Amino acid sequence: MANLQNCLDNCSLYCGTYAKYNNGSIFGGWLNLSDYSDYNELYEAMKELHNDEDDPEFMFQDYEAPKFFINQGLISESSISKDIYQIAEKINDSDIDFEIIEAFIDCIGNYCTDTEELLDRVSDSYSGEFNSDEDFTQEMLEQDGSISENLPSYIFIDWEKTAYNFMFDYSCSNGHYFRN
Numbered sequence: 184m185a186n187l188q189n190c191l192d193n194c195s196l197y198c199g200t201y202a203k204y205n206n207g208s209i210f211g212g213w214l215n216l217s218d219y220s221d222y223n224e225l226y227e228a229m230k231e232l233h234n235d236e237d238d239p240e241f242m243f244q245d246y247e248a249p250k251f252f253i254n255q256g257l258i259s260e261s262s263i264s265k266d267i268y269q270i271a272e273k274i275n276d277s278d279i280d281f282e283i284i285e286a287f288i289d290c291i292g293n294y295c296t297d298t299e300e301l302l303d304r305v306s307d308s309y310s311g312e313f314n315s316d317e318d319f320t321q322e323m324l325e326q327d328g329s330i331s332e333n334l335p336s337y338i339f340i341d342w343e344k345t346a347y348n349f350m351f352d353y354s355c356s357n358g359h360y361f362r363n
Contacts, residue, residue, distance in 0.1 A: 190281040191217040191271045196246040196258065198229050200239045209244060222265045251285050254293070273298045279305055283359050290354035290361050310353065310360040317342035319360050320349040 199211030212232050219225040233239040248258050257264040264270075274281060279302060287305045295301040313319035321342055324330045330340070354361050 189217050189271070190249065190251075190274045191268075194246075194248045194252060194258070194267075196243045196248075196263065198232060199242045199244050200233050200236060201242045202236055202240065203233075204242055204244070211242075211244065216267070216271075219268075221268045222263075225263070225268075249281070249285060251281075251288060254288065270298050273302070277302045277306075279309075282357065283309060286356035286359035287361055289356035290359075291363070305361075308361040308363075310362060312358045313355075313360060314358065316346040316350050316355065319353070319355070320346040323349070 194216040195213055196216070197211050197213050199209055203210050214225065214228055214232075216225065219228060229241055230239065233241070243258070243260050243263065246258055246260075252258050252267065255270075257267045257270065274284065284301070284305055287308070291304075291308070293301060295304060310319070310323065313322065321340075324345075325332045334340070352363055354363055
């Protein structure tokens with residue numbers, strides 16, 4: 184598993200201020216988080232965008248971000264966590280694709296207290312990417328030796344029914360399978 188891109192590549196926000204908004208203006212600008220090396224650099228860009236205010240109170244009228252960042256409370260209308268870059272760095276440094284992490288959270292949820300724990304749980308439970316429950320079930324049963332890869336032609340396995348029962352121990356999101 185390898186990260187194909189920085190998990191902040193698809194994170195952007197429209198940064199305005201509450202003062203402008205309260206005065207009838209939605210002036211602001213789109214900022215892509217991956218354009219900045221850390222929170223402080225992003226914060227400086229937001230201050231520069233609104234340098235006409237002494238102490239701007241930032242408002243994010245719109246944002247685009249993976250569900251992971253939103254569900255973790257790292258980005259919202261009124262705030263962006265100072266930890267977002269550190270968390271993204273840990274994810275990017277792992278050998279787990281960000282899409283797999285999001286699929287894991289879709290399936291199992293995130294009850295982890297920190298990113299390292301989440302990454303460990305994903306790594307421990309990830310079983311691979313497959314086109315269907317039937318393909319997954321067949322591969323898993325062949326891998327563990329439960330059935331032979333070369334069954335005689337007179338033996339027929341109903342993979343749909345087998346997969347139905349097998350999937351009680353697994354969850355799937357976007358073709359990614361995890362042990363429950």
